Amino acid sequence: MTPDPARSDPTGADLAGLALAVLAVAPEAAGGIWLRAQAGPDRDRWLAALRASAVPGVPFRRMPAGIAESRLIGGLDLAATLASGLPVTERGLLAEADGGYLVISMAERLDPWLASLVAATAETGELHVERDGVTQTLPAQFAMVALDEGIDDEAPPSLLTERLGLVLDLAHAPFGESPFSFQAMTAARERLPVVATSARIIGELCAAAAGFGLASLRPSLQAVAVARALAALHGRLDVEDEDAILAAALVLAPRAVQWPSRQEQQEEETPPPPPPDADTPPPENPPQEQSGDPPDDVMSQSALAALPAGLLADLKARAASGRQRSAGKAGAREKNARRGRAVGVKPGDPRTGARLGLIDTLRAAAPWQKLRRGASFGDGTIAVRREDFRIVRRRARRRTTTLFIVDASGSSALQRLGEAKGAVQLLLAECYVRRDEVALITFRGRVAEMVLPPTRALARAARALAGLAGGGGTPLATAIDTARQVAEGIMRSGRTPVLVFMTDARANIGRDGQPGRERAMADARQAARELAALGQTTILIDTANKPGEAAAILADAMEARYLPLPYAAPELVVHAVSQERPAPRAAHRA
């Protein structure tokens, strides 16, 4: 009941234990937890402790990443329907989790479409079912436990993560044992409804959220709710600073896209305190627009102090390399396709390998039952004949992501960038109905960077493309390597990448970042061969004023289509891409 004094010292805070206690005491306040951890005994122990801490008997439902939509939200229970001869509904997993916890396995691989179904249900706390002739509204209030085993920038869809108040990385915040006894948690649950939050604390948490560059209001709301739960756990009726600081460490800091400056009067543009690994460049993301001066950000500083050192370094490095998992990457990932979703049914023979549309078959058979069954009608058996069979039409079309890799080096950089920009926007305008995506990598100096992560949002692309810089060396090998990695990511998410290189192929920076043409060209060819191993459609547009052999050889090595276009007008580029792209509306039966 009495908190361990060591634990009330924020610098020694046991974040894993606190997160667990908050989730056990106030699941609906936290919304859920984004639990980054590899599968293993540590994670299992944490989950077991959560289960032991929760109200006894509440449901824990595990949701596998590949769960069928019909199982998730429910609908007609076919087995029971066929057995009884009357429609019987089945409750979806989301409704089964009501009052308890939904444990989402491999959340980083979760299909974005399923994620949006979960998110929509979490939003209202109710599951609206309008499927297969079933109309139901079922209570579905649950806390989510999203297990994220992602490496690097893999992350669950952001529309899910933004509903998960708590963020915990078990690698950096190891879990010892539950810091509160079961009785203390029961008492906290009873206390929670009367715990009050002062206007000052709310103000400071909002200010801290602004300090971390969190544009959305949701983290502030979640932080306030978590602070209340922490106060209840500590036996208080009012939220105190310490609760708010820990709440900020659990909710706000892990989502930071910028770092509150230590000196109060520093300019907003000031780079963050250098992360431990010194050579990381300053963050690419400009600070979010905020109004006014950030207030004295004591809260966020204290929250930072409460984070384990390793985690802090990790977060900063990630933010610095532009790989933070906020709106950017995850947002891009969640657009990728509901692959092969059923789009309707038609009469047909299921023996051709097509999937039988059971409900529609049933519906087709239904009107004839009286006629077919005659006297035995109503005994619960359904007579289905061949002409009743309905098969599912699927749209298994592969959505493509067109990846531009644009040479921004040297003197013609600006022109090429302009052309690429035009091509990107034209492609987006043309293909948004198809929900294809476009991404852009530029390379110059020593680095290749993802300027525009895969997106189909025109507005976002326009923003990202404004004011690209050019000039410098040509690190072609690095660019090809980066393109290959990105293409692999695109393939993992079930899309087809189409790679479009726009370069004169005159590499002069090698893979190791050192200048030298010979070496650079050899590296580039090697990288090209590795890329070719992926077997994806690739186009190399030679942008040299006098198209030369260098580019042709490279195109050969990467098994790309070679296209000399000294003046790559956007329309020409788009035309070339359209020719290579798989047929857009290839619907087929599956």
Add this chain to the structure above:
Amino acid sequence: MSAEAYGAQRPLPDREEPLRETLAGHPAPVDRANRMLRVTPAPAPRQRVPFPFSAIVAQEEMKNALILSAIDATIGGVLIFGDRGTGKSTAIRALAALLPRMRAIVGCPYGCEPGRPAASCEHCQRLSLDKGRRGQAESHLVPVPVVDLPLGATEDRVVGALDLERALARGEKAFQPGLLAKAHRGFLYIDEVNLLEDHLVDVLLDVAASGENVVEREGLSIRHPARFVLVGSGNPEEGELRPQLLDRFGLSVDVETPSDLETRIEVVRRRDAFDRDPEAFADAWRGRDAGIRRRISAARKRIGSMTTSEGALRRATELCIALGTDGLRGELTLIRAARALAAYQGEDSVEEEHVRIVAPMALRHRLRRSPLDDSRATARVERAIGEVFGS
């Protein structure tokens, strides 16, 4: 979001015995006595108190757009696009709670309006012919339907389909109306509208244009009125909306997370107060919500007798010409929205100022898209307003 929902020990549904519930027999009454299969009904959803409309901080344009489309259904609904967590769906659910009730014919599955046989379903048309000499059909006050089109809805539930239960149990060919029928005379709300399946978008486009749902499937041939106010919300990061669907929305609003710290704090404070005690919070705002409800009712009565000033008409036309909006729909919506605003403000005539206020929401989604023009639609509309109104 009460703590008790989690704290209390509620009996768990027995996993061995799957929860069974037969489908709702609709529209004709079903004889429930002679059923072999009887069922435990699903637990009734805990009644959640919606967040009060009047307690929504800032977002004035969104609130206005919702109120205007509640006053005049012919405006054509609202599309709310913006960041996540800006209270888009909160506002729409809050609006549903404060709509004045409407009068509907008793027993009509579509909630037809009494006294308007031309706009009624076949059932009510017959009814009004039968009763023609003896006065109107019986009617009662019902809440205005605000129907959610949930993600994952299947087409059969949207347009309606053969009622499986009655077909299987009794060999009857009966129509089970879908969401479009339910939404008749009310609102159809689509959250994440840009994630809506293409084939459902097609259905919506068709029905929204004709005001009638025609079902030709499974041997059924049914048509029924389906006039509803389309309300959509979404996050532009998820992708664009098809232009045809965009055009169906009368008004469109871009919401942004307030960046001003004071406003943000106020949002969080009210939400915190609401989460702690929804009933008490709703009580505190009930008066103000009732005020808005009264004003909507009054505006609806007034709107039939409004006049529109020559100046307002002229400005509306000039604006649409300046912006090059396609077709007459923009102009018509602009005038209707201005009229609803004037009515809401208790005035008798539509003036230029009303047009000016509603112009951004009525026009910003109707501009020709140019992939190479980065400037935002709102800025373009405002520029045109500046030119036309000479500010």
